[in-house]
Amino acid sequence: MKVLLKTLGFSLALTLLFTFVTYLLPQVEGEAPVEKVVDLSSLTMDDFIALGEDLFNTKGTCTLCHKPAPLGRAPDIQGMNTVALSNERLADERYQGEAKDAAGYILESMLDPSRYVVATWGKKGTNDSESPMPAIDKPPIELSAIEMDAIIAYLQAKDGNDVTVVLPSPEDAASVASTDKKASDATALPAPATTVEEALGKYACTACHAMDSSDTLVGPGLVDIGTRLSMEDIRQSIVDPNAVIAEGFAAAMPADFATKMTVKELDMIVAYLVEKK
Amino acid sequence: MNDKRPSNQPERPSTQIRWGRLLWFALSMLLLVSGLAQAAEQDTTLDRITPIGMVQATGEPLTTKTTPDIADVDTAEPIAAPRPSRSDYPDIGVSSRAIVWILAQLHLFFAALVLAVPLFVLTIELLGVYTGDDRYDNMAYEFMKISLTGFSITAIFGGSLALALFLLYPDFMGYMMHVFGAQVLVYAILFFLESFFLYTYYYGWNAFRYGNLKWVHLSLGLMLNAAGLTIMVVANSWATFMMAPSGVNEVGAVVGNIWEIMKGPLWNPINLHRFIANIAFGGAVVGAYAAFKFLSTTDPDKRAHYDWMGYTSNFIAILAFLPLPFAGYWLMAEIYAYSQQMGITAMGGILAWLFIVQAVLIGTILLAGNFYLWAGMSRTDGSDRYKGLIKYIAVTLVVCFLIWVTPHTLILSASEISLLGGSHHHILGPLGIMPAKNVAVNLMLVVTFLSFQLYRRSDKVATVSWAPMGNALMVAIYVVAIVNIIFLGVYYGYFTNTVYKVGSSVAQVASTLVVIIAGIVIDTLMFRNAKTLPSHWGRIPDRAQYALFALPIAFTWLMGLMGYVRSSVKTHWHVYTVMKDNSPDNFIPTIAYAGNMITIVTVLFLLCVLFMFWVANLSSTRQAKPAAGGAV
Numbered sequence: 001m002k003v004l005l006k007t008l009g010f011s012l013a014l015t016l017l018f019t020f021v022t023y024l025l026p027q028v029e030g031e032a033p034v035e036k037v038v039d040l041s042s043l044t045m046d047d048f049i050a051l052g053e054d055l056f057n058t059k060g061t062c063t064l065c066h067k068p069a070p071l072g073r074a075p076d077i078q079g080m081n082t083v084a085l086s087n088e089r090l091a092d093e094r095y096q097g098e099a100k101d102a103a104g105y106i107l108e109s110m111l112d113p114s115r116y117v118v119a120t121w122g123k124k125g126t127n128d129s130e131s132p133m134p135a136i137d138k139p140p141i142e143l144s145a146i147e148m149d150a151i152i153a154y155l156q157a158k159d160g161n162d163v164t165v166v167l168p169s170p171e172d173a174a175s176v177a178s179t180d181k182k183a184s185d186a187t188a189l190p191a192p193a194t195t196v197e198e199a200l201g202k203y204a205c206t207a208c209h210a211m212d213s214s215d216t217l218v219g220p221g222l223v224d225i226g227t228r229l230s231m232e233d234i235r236q237s238i239v240d241p242n243a244v245i246a247e248g249f250a251a252a253m254p255a256d257f258a259t260k261m262t263v264k265e266l267d268m269i270v271a272y273l274v275e276k277k
Numbered sequence: 278m279n280d281k282r283p284s285n286q287p288e289r290p291s292t293q294i295r296w297g298r299l300l301w302f303a304l305s306m307l308l309l310v311s312g313l314a315q316a317a318e319q320d321t322t323l324d325r326i327t328p329i330g331m332v333q334a335t336g337e338p339l340t341t342k343t344t345p346d347i348a349d350v351d352t353a354e355p356i357a358a359p360r361p362s363r364s365d366y367p368d369i370g371v372s373s374r375a376i377v378w379i380l381a382q383l384h385l386f387f388a389a390l391v392l393a394v395p396l397f398v399l400t401i402e403l404l405g406v407y408t409g410d411d412r413y414d415n416m417a418y419e420f421m422k423i424s425l426t427g428f429s430i431t432a433i434f435g436g437s438l439a440l441a442l443f444l445l446y447p448d449f450m451g452y453m454m455h456v457f458g459a460q461v462l463v464y465a466i467l468f469f470l471e472s473f474f475l476y477t478y479y480y481g482w483n484a485f486r487y488g489n490l491k492w493v494h495l496s497l498g499l500m501l502n503a504a505g506l507t508i509m510v511v512a513n514s515w516a517t518f519m520m521a522p523s524g525v526n527e528v529g530a531v532v533g534n535i536w537e538i539m540k541g542p543l544w545n546p547i548n549l550h551r552f553i554a555n556i557a558f559g560g561a562v563v564g565a566y567a568a569f570k571f572l573s574t575t576d577p578d579k580r581a582h583y584d585w586m587g588y589t590s591n592f593i594a595i596l597a598f599l600p601l602p603f604a605g606y607w608l609m610a611e612i613y614a615y616s617q618q619m620g621i622t623a624m625g626g627i628l629a630w631l632f633i634v635q636a637v638l639i640g641t642i643l644l645a646g647n648f649y650l651w652a653g654m655s656r657t658d659g660s661d662r663y664k665g666l667i668k669y670i671a672v673t674l675v676v677c678f679l680i681w682v683t684p685h686t687l688i689l690s691a692s693e694i695s696l697l698g699g700s701h702h703h704i705l706g707p708l709g710i711m712p713a714k715n716v717a718v719n720l721m722l723v724v725t726f727l728s729f730q731l732y733r734r735s736d737k738v739a740t741v742s743w744a745p746m747g748n749a750l751m752v753a754i755y756v757v758a759i760v761n762i763i764f765l766g767v768y769y770g771y772f773t774n775t776v777y778k779v780g781s782s783v784a785q786v787a788s789t790l791v792v793i794i795a796g797i798v799i800d801t802l803m804f805r806n807a808k809t810l811p812s813h814w815g816r817i818p819d820r821a822q823y824a825l826f827a828l829p830i831a832f833t834w835l836m837g838l839m840g841y842v843r844s845s846v847k848t849h850w851h852v853y854t855v856m857k858d859n860s861p862d863n864f865i866p867t868i869a870y871a872g873n874m875i876t877i878v879t880v881l882f883l884l885c886v887l888f889m890f891w892v893a894n895l896s897s898t899r900q901a902k903p904a905a906g907g908a909v
Contacts, residue, residue, distance in 0.1 A: 003572045007565075007826055008883075014641075014830045015879050021637050022872025025684075030627040030865030032849030032858070064621040073617060073625075124780070132617040139527070139854035140618070 033059040040170045045153070048167055052154025055147050060136060062151075074133065075118055082106065083161040089116060103164045106152050110136045110143075192262045196272040199265045203257065211276075219253060220246050226277040235270050301492045304499050356455060358529025358856035361448040366860040373445035374862035375874065380441050382837055382878040383885070384434035386558075387427050388512075389551070389836065392505045393559025394424040395478070397593050399498040406491060416586055418482050423566055423893040424559075425479060430885055432468070446860070449851045453515065456525065460511065460535050467508045474501035506552070513547050514539040519852050520843070521615045529855035542615045546608035547843075553604050557597035558836060561828040564590030566890050568825035581814035587825050588653060594828055595646045595729065599722055599793060603786050612846070619853070623846045624711070630868055631842055636681035636714070638835040643721050644674060645827040650732045652821030659810035660735035670724045677717035683708040712770020715782045719762045719789045726789075727755070730796050737807040747803040754795045758788040833882055837875035 038051065056062045056078075065074035077085070086102035089095055097115040099105040108115055113133035122128030136143050143151070149165045156163045193199035200206055214221035225234065236243055238261075241253035257266075366373065398417045405413030443450050454461065478497040485494035518524075523541035524533030531538070567587035571580055613620035622628060651667050654660035707713060739747070762785045769781035847853045849863040857863075 003569065007569055007572065007823075008887075010823055011826050011830050011883060012880070014827055015834065015876050015883075018634065018638060018641075018831075018834045019872045019876045021634050022868045025630045025633060025868045027867040027869055028627055029867055030845075030848065032863040061618060061622075064618055064626055073621065134616065134618060140616075140848070140850060 040168055043167060045163060045167055048150050049153045049157045049163065051147075052150035052152070053158075055143065056151050056154055059141070059147070060143060060151060061141060065133070074121055077155065078158070081159040081161070082155040083159065089118070092116075101164065102161075103152050103156065106155055107148060109133075110148055110151070193265050193268070196268045199261075199268050200272075202265070203261065203269075205269070208253070219249060222273060222276055224277060226274045229274075231270055231274045234273050235266065238266065238269065298492050301496050301499070304496050308499065308503050356530055358452050358525075358852060359448040360857065361859055363859050363861065365448055367445055367447070368861075369445070372862055373441075373860060376441050377438065377445060378841075378874055379878055379881070380434055380438040382840060382875075383881060384431060384438050385840060386833060386836065386878070386882045387431040387434060387885070388509070389555040389558050390562055391424060391427045391431050392509055393555040393557075394420055394427075394563065395475075395498060395501050395505060396556055397560065399495065399502060401589070402495060402498060406495070412585075414486070416589065419586070420563055421479050421482070422896075423563065423890055426889045426892045428472075428475060430889065446851070449856065449858075452529070452852070452856060453518075456518070456529075456531055456538060457515065458535065460514075460539075464508065464511050467504055467511065471501065471504035471508060474498075474504055509551060509555075510544075510548050511539075513551060514541070514544055516843070517541045517543040517547050520612075520619075520847055522852050522855050525855060527855065529852065542611055543608065546604070546611045550601070550604040550608050553597050553601050554836065557594045557601060558829075558832045560590045560593030560595075560597060561825075561832045562886060564594060564825040565829045565886075566590075568822035569890070572819060572822050577815055584656075584815045584817055587822065591646065591649050591825060591828070594832070595725070598642065598646070599726065600790075602718060602722065603790070606782065606786060616853075619846050622848060623842055627865055628842050628845055630684075631838060631871070633682055633684055634838055634868070634872070635835065636678070638831050638838065639718070640674075640678040640681060640721075641827060641831040642835070643725050644678070645824040645831065647671075647674060647725055647728045649821055649824040649828075650728045652818055652824070654732055654735050655818070656814065656816050657736040657810055657812040659738065660732075663731040663735055666727070666731060670728055673724045674721055677721045680708050680717040681714050681721075683713070707771065710770070712766045712781075715770070715785055716763055716766035719766075719785045720759065722789050723755070723758060723762070723792050726793050726796060730800060733800065734804070736810045736812045737804050738810065739803045739807050741803055741805065744803055747799050751796065751799050754792055758792045761785070761788045830879065830883075833879045834875055837878050838871075841871055841875065 036051075038047075063078070066072060066077050068076045068079050075085075083102040086105040090099060090102075090105055095116050097105070097108050097112075099108045105116075112135065113131035114129070117126075117128045117131045119128055121131070123130045123132045134141060137145075137148065146168045149168065153163045153165050156165070193202045200211070205211075208219040210216075210221040211223065213223050229237065233244070237253075239258040241255055241257075261269075398420045401413050401417040401420070405411065405417065474497050478494065478501050481494055481497065485491060485497075518538060518541055521541045521543045522529070522538075524531060524535075524538030526532045564587050567583045567590055571583035571587060574580060574583070609620060609624065612623065624632070647670065651664075654664065741747070765781045765785050765788075845865050847858075848865065849858050850856065851858045
């Protein structure tokens with residue numbers, strides 16, 4: 001028993017010593033990127049530049065590589081005049097990109113980093129034809145167009161250069177959101193709708209059916225559909241629209257909702273319509 | 278392994294029949310050929326890192342076989358990776374990550390142990406067959422006996438882990454099941470196979486002990502290892518898929534077959550790294566058993582036996598440990614090739630501080646391993662010739678250890694920065710970056726091998742005529758290698774572009790490997806027919822046994838630490854770039870929190886191992902028959 005206690009005591013003490021070492025080191029948490037809501041209607045350029053700096057250091061993860069020698073694995077763009085540097089590269093005969101100015105060059109290097117690789121910074125074995133930098137509008141970084149503009153604004157402003165990117169307006173945000181959605185739709189399967197409004201929009205029901213009147217668009221208005229059809233009939237009209245067609249209407253409704261809709265989405269839409277009396 | 282074992286034992290039975298050897302040979306060849314065939318199928322680096330989501334798409338020429346365009350995806354109606362919101366993660370009132378962390382780590386600890394033990398048990402058994410020394414056979418059997426319960430404990434933790442994952446991360450597990458499909462059933466079938474070979478191997482040990490049946494027994498051991506290793510590489514594919522997904526498109530929809538999904542860019546580096554680390558870990562754990570038994574008895578014969586067993590375990594652990602950093606280099610190089618961002622997150626980002634702790638742990642392992650070898654020199658009378666070198670080795674180890682743990686950046690107050698003259702110390706600052714640490718770790722490995730070499734030489738006197746020349750050659754190799762390691766680290770680390778650092782570390786590693794290989798070759802040839810000096814098993818200070826406890830504790834902690842780093846480089850992704858982690862635990866915790874978790878799993882593992890050893894000894898304990906009066 002004495003040996004057991006001594007060996008256990010030794011083992012435990014050693015374990016605690018290792019734990020103690022972890023307490024001596026800096027205690028930092030690595031937060032996952034948090035989507036920030038920025039009120040664009042009151043956004044100033046200073047705010048936008050500050051947002052860019054924050055993105056550069058956090059969500060953009062730019063500082064993982066872009067830091068001073070000898071630690072950096074990419075040019076130290078925070079320590080150099082980025083605009084002057086961009087103009088030098090635009091003038092380089094190796095440059096084959098499409099950018100015309102510094103802002104365009106910075107944006108291009110974020111979206112397509114291999115378009116121009118600074119000498120000695122390329123992937124090993126590629127003779128500087130390929131950059132190790134990921135496209136930052138794609139996973140795992142996924143910056144939006146506005147976020148990239150903010151970073152450009154920061155990189156321009158930090159050395160006293162004129163900021164040439166335009167401050168985003170609420171309309172731009174809507175446009176970006178729409179673009180993002182389109183891009184997302186193109187590359188990903190749509191996420192399930194969480195509300196009935198989303199579901200109606202997702203399946204474009206309102207493109208053919210008026211929900212708040214009996215007006216006929218392509219299909220009949222549904223303002224009082226709950227008085228005309230039972231829950232089961234409504235469900236059947238969605239999943240198998242050609243089973244019973246309303247009098248005077250052609251068989252124009254898509255027949256593939258049964259395979260496209262999730263059960264939850266179908267239930268939401270049916271419950272919503274059955275209440276329309 | 279070591280010719281200084283307690284004493285020689287019975288002769289081999291001479292009635293061996295050829296078919297047993299043939300069976301062994303045929304199975305060995307079959308496994309070898311299948312392994313080579315698998316290796317031959319390896320594609321180029323470019324192929325192996327395709328596709329990995331859009332990270333790979335930046336500049337890499339896309340290969341058509343695994344990256345169909347969106348139109349193809351739409352046609353096939355693939356299922357994209359789910360995008361769970363925070364509310365989709367069940368909340369049971371305790372951190373889900375903490376639960377999974379503990380169960381996964383305990384499962385991995387025991388899995389590592391029970392995969393490693395049969396590997397070196399088979400080797401020791403084979404050694405027993407070729408040397409004809411029954412003591413090898415007995416020791417191999419004892420190793421199996423003490424780890425047998427570990428198989429059940431591994432399965433218990435594995436099952437608990439699976440249930441916890443399905444309960445706490447249903448969307449993620451649903452996706453993983455969708456991606457890997459029937460492969461998980463193959464995994465389950467492998468357990469049946471492993472159990473069959475395990476029980477026939479263990480319980481058949483004495484029934485199939487000699488002659489032809491011994492070869493049948495060895496074949497069972499071979500198949501046990503084949504089943505175990507296959508289980509390991511299958512399970513590894515899940516972990517590496519999460520780090521560097523392949524066989525899926527950018528939204529996580531499956532576009533490749535199961536083989537394309539499994540053979541991601543990090544699969545083989547992880548397979549190799551875990552294979553070697555498991556052996557080191559397994560050797561260290563059974564070494565603690567031998568040390569405990571050694572300390573618990575005063576019987577000279579038993580002390581001699583457990584001293585030898587402890588030595589053998591330490592030999593296995595350190596021998597496997599020496600090439601481990603090289604497997605680690607390969608793994609990190611592949612991680613950088615896959616995603617520089619991921620590599621830097623590990624080595625230069627928030628997780629980089631953990632490598633200071635790693636340095637402390639590896640330093641502990643090397644110091645303990647060396648100390649055990651130096652203490653073990655007292656077993657032989659011929660060791661006096663080499664004891665003078667120990668102090669130099671010790672100084673080198675300590676200096677290198679201190680360089681290794683020197684942090685680059687310190688959290689300082691304004692007054693401290695003022696006193697220091699900047700955020701980095703002007704002399705110690707340069708010691709904080711990787712080139713200095715690469716020099717330190719390679720020198721530590723070189724001098725550890727020197728300790729081992731001196732120990733091995735301590736009971737021998739070379740009789741070959743070219744012995745002085747051989748010694749001179751060996752010394753020259755050490756000198757050149759040490760100079761080369763220091764030069765490469767200093768020149769390429771501080772005076773050239775940072776991208777050359779990794780490249781120069783490969784040459785440093787090569788220098789270390791040259792020393793090890795040359796040392797083994799020269800000593801093997803030079804000490805052939807050498808004069809053997811007397812050695813006395815059991816003649817070792819008790820305090821040396823504590824080195825055998827330090828090893829498994831440090832190994833366990835190290836495995837916990839590096840497993841945490843490996844998993845955390847994914848940051849806020851379940852499956853990097855294709856499935857985000859939106860759970861409340863999707864952040865990287867503080868180092869102290871991670872340290873606490875690793876300590877918890879280490880202590881739990883220690884308790885489970887104690888139980889495993891206790892049960893193993895229980896089977897050989899027989900209660901005395903109660904006296905007639907009923908007294909016990």
